Amino acid sequence: MRSVCEDMNTTPLPRIRVEDVSLGYGSSLVQQGVSFDIPSGEIFAIVGDSGAGKSTLLKAMVGLIPAASGRVLFDGVSLDERMRDGAPPFGILFQNGALWSSMTLLENIMAPMELQDHATPAARPALARFKLALVGLADDGHRYPASLSGGMRKRAALARALALDQSVLFLDEPSAGLDPLTSRRLDALVLSLRDGLGITVVLVTHELASLYSIADRMIFLDGDAHRPVALGRPAELAHSATSEKVREFLAVRAPQVTAA
Amino acid sequence: MSGNALALTAVPLFRSEAEELVVAIPEQGMGFPLLSQPLERFGFEDHGSYTSIRVETPGTWRWSTVDAAFLSNILQRLDRPGEKLTLSGLPAELASLLELARATPRATVPESGARPCITARIGVRTLARVAEAKAFVNLVGEVVLCIPRFFLGAAKVRRAELIEVLADSSSRALLIVAIVNVLMGAILAFVGAVQLKAFGAGIYVANLVGIASVRELTPIVTAIVLAGRTGASFAARIATMQGNEEIDALTTLGISPVEFLVLPRVLALSLLMPLLYVYACAFALLGGLVVAMPTLDISTTAYMAQTQQAIAAANFAIGVLKALVFGALVALVSCHYGLRAPRSAAGVGSATTSAVVASIIGVIALDAGFAVCANALGV
Structure with missing residues (x-):
């Protein structure tokens, strides 16, 4: 584990710190000894084989499920302490969008603002329309989630994740079920949000194209070893990771077309 | 068991040659009933000394999923952790299929196959009901x-x-x-x-x-x-x-x-x-x-x-x-x-x-x- 853990004493206070987290369901342990820091403004990817616990780690980071051990700190403060102030320090895009089906898109974005008393009531519609415009759905605010395509739902969910203007964004498999073109557009949007708003992004992904094009760093969770086996820049790990599984995973790209 | 399988039990399918186990596939292939029989009925013995398996196939033989499942059973019995026996005498595509099935199983906690006794089952269900009641009381609160x-x-x-x-x-x-x-x-x-x-x-x-x-x-x-x-x-x-x-x-x-x-x-x-x-x-x-x-x-x-x-x-x-x-x-x-x-x-x-x-x-x-x-x- 030493190889994939950072020396936490020498780095400045990170935006997110995951300290020796273990995850499990019942008596079975999914991952153990997960530790990493994410500095502000970084796009950090959680990668691994199927069933390795990527989404579980993400859910533990946002407090949806308890970690078996260890802790997660946002700006040096635990999530429970941060939540006492009211609004959480992050927005989250769930794998299937998780938009509230009984509300229009505009209502989906305004509801968190209303419930967390974010912005003045008069400003909320304009703010919500702006978030929808950011994801290219400016004219669809009156529509219900059921009437949208998968890609539109993902983008609308991303707009809702930005509703409270949090500085951290969690994305659970944002490209899952999307065609490559829509997936690339979503990647470009995430990059723009990071570059334009300085948002820190944590994403779970299987998509190598997304990984190479937007992720600054990644952690690889090994489902067989039940622990992380690589932490670093994707392009570097593709060549220098000590784990053969990581190199193999990162090496799978589209085949090269050669002239006949 | 079908007549076909009964006839096959009379013929040993396995024989040992030094450290090699030889599996002789009969003319008609393995047949479904054989999959449900213990390998020992066909002359299988595991001395712990085999290092390779050789499969002898009839000249006109076309392998089926049943044959592959039968051979996979043998491999599961003989493969040791971190040490696989070499396999020879098979068509390349069947060998690669068996390699897939031989992939190292994931390290998981083995589940107990024994059914818990009735008192244990009553206890588990009672605890589940108590947990449910607690959750309901929490919700009311x-x-x-x-x-x-x-x-x-x-x-x-x-x-x-x-x-x-x-x-x-x-x-x-x-x-x-x-x-x-x-x-x-x-x-x-x-x-x-x-x-x-x-x-x-x-x-x-x-x-x-x-x-x-x-x-x-x-x-x-x-x-x-x-x-x-x-x-x-x-x-x-x-x-x-x-x-x-x-x-x-x-x-x-x-x-x-x-x-x-x-x-x-x-x-x-x-x-x-x-x-x-x-x-x-x-x-x-x-x-x-x-x-x-x-x-x-x-x-x-x-x-x-x-x-x-x-x-x-x-x-x-x-x-x-x-x-x-x-x-x-x-x-x-x-x-x-x-x-x-x-x-x-x-x-x-x-x-x-x-x-x-x-x-x-x-x-x-x-x-x-x-x-x-x-x-x-x-x-």
């Missing part, structure tokens, strides 16, 4: 704590959500509540008319219908109708939200699902059930009147006067109280099952069924409690 926040305007409840729930639980339930209660009043009147007419006490049908409806049956029947209609819809809606991660989305926004989803539903049903009860009482009495008038030749005025005389204020007060409690119970039980639903389509179905069944049982059990209390208090 959370809702109670939210109520003052709601009236102080601090609860995170969307007005539109509350109005939608109120509409769904009230105006859309009026017709079915009316039909069921008219019929119930009519049935009571029929039964009463037949019995009381024989004693020349037909007018007391009004007493029977009035007291039975106002005090006992109308609150129960209305609550059961709401459990089947509104409660089921609450459970299904919340269970679907659970499956779609919509409740996770609320939680990650720092919004309590109990405050946002359960509180408006409990308040709506608690508020509306007494109103529905009054409405239902009117229809139950109407049902009794419609039957009593032609069968007993009683005038509307006489029937209504007798009803008014029969129903004491206490009966009505008990009915209103029951309606309020039943409304809260149906909403709480339905939301409880919705929130605890497994995240699947089947989970929505089972949550809905459990919510309706538990609500009906709960309503009847509570009614029995009311009867005992009322009797003790002499009301």
Whole structure:
């Protein structure tokens, strides 16, 4: 584990710190000894084989499920302490969008603002329309989630994740079920949000194209070893990771077309 | 076992040659029955000394999935952790297929195959029920704590959500509540008319219908109708939200699902059930009147006067109280099952069924409690 853990004493206070987290369901342990820091403004990817616990780690980071051990700190403060102030320090895009089906898109974005008393009531519609415009759905605010395509739902969910203007964004498999073109557009949007708003992004992904094009760093969770086996820049790990599984995973790209 | 397999058992399929195990595939292939037999029946012995396996195949042999499964069984028996036997004599494509099946299994905790004894099973189920009851009590507690926040305007409840729930639980339930209660009043009147007419006490049908409806049956029947209609819809809606991660989305926004989803539903049903009860009482009495008038030749005025005389204020007060409690119970039980639903389509179905069944049982059990209390208090 030493190889994939950072020396936490020498780095400045990170935006997110995951300290020796273990995850499990019942008596079975999914991952153990997960530790990493994410500095502000970084796009950090959680990668691994199927069933390795990527989404579980993400859910533990946002407090949806308890970690078996260890802790997660946002700006040096635990999530429970941060939540006492009211609004959480992050927005989250769930794998299937998780938009509230009984509300229009505009209502989906305004509801968190209303419930967390974010912005003045008069400003909320304009703010919500702006978030929808950011994801290219400016004219669809009156529509219900059921009437949208998968890609539109993902983008609308991303707009809702930005509703409270949090500085951290969690994305659970944002490209899952999307065609490559829509997936690339979503990647470009995430990059723009990071570059334009300085948002820190944590994403779970299987998509190598997304990984190479937007992720600054990644952690690889090994489902067989039940622990992380690589932490670093994707392009570097593709060549220098000590784990053969990581190199193999990162090496799978589209085949090269050669002239006949 | 088929005749084919019986014939094969007579022929050993395995023989040892030094450290090599030779598997001789018969002309007709392995056949399904052989897959269910222990390998030892065909001459298999594991000395722990084999380093390779050679498969001898007939000249015209075409391998099938059964052959592959049979060979895979042998490999599973002989392969040691971190040490695989070499395999020869097979077509390349079959060898690569077997390699896939030989892939190192994941390190998982082996599950005990033995079925626990009956006492253990009873214990496990009892603990599950206790956990469920604890969760329900927790939910009730959370809702109670939210109520003052709601009236102080601090609860995170969307007005539109509350109005939608109120509409769904009230105006859309009026017709079915009316039909069921008219019929119930009519049935009571029929039964009463037949019995009381024989004693020349037909007018007391009004007493029977009035007291039975106002005090006992109308609150129960209305609550059961709401459990089947509104409660089921609450459970299904919340269970679907659970499956779609919509409740996770609320939680990650720092919004309590109990405050946002359960509180408006409990308040709506608690508020509306007494109103529905009054409405239902009117229809139950109407049902009794419609039957009593032609069968007993009683005038509307006489029937209504007798009803008014029969129903004491206490009966009505008990009915209103029951309606309020039943409304809260149906909403709480339905939301409880919705929130605890497994995240699947089947989970929505089972949550809905459990919510309706538990609500009906709960309503009847509570009614029995009311009867005992009322009797003790002499009301």
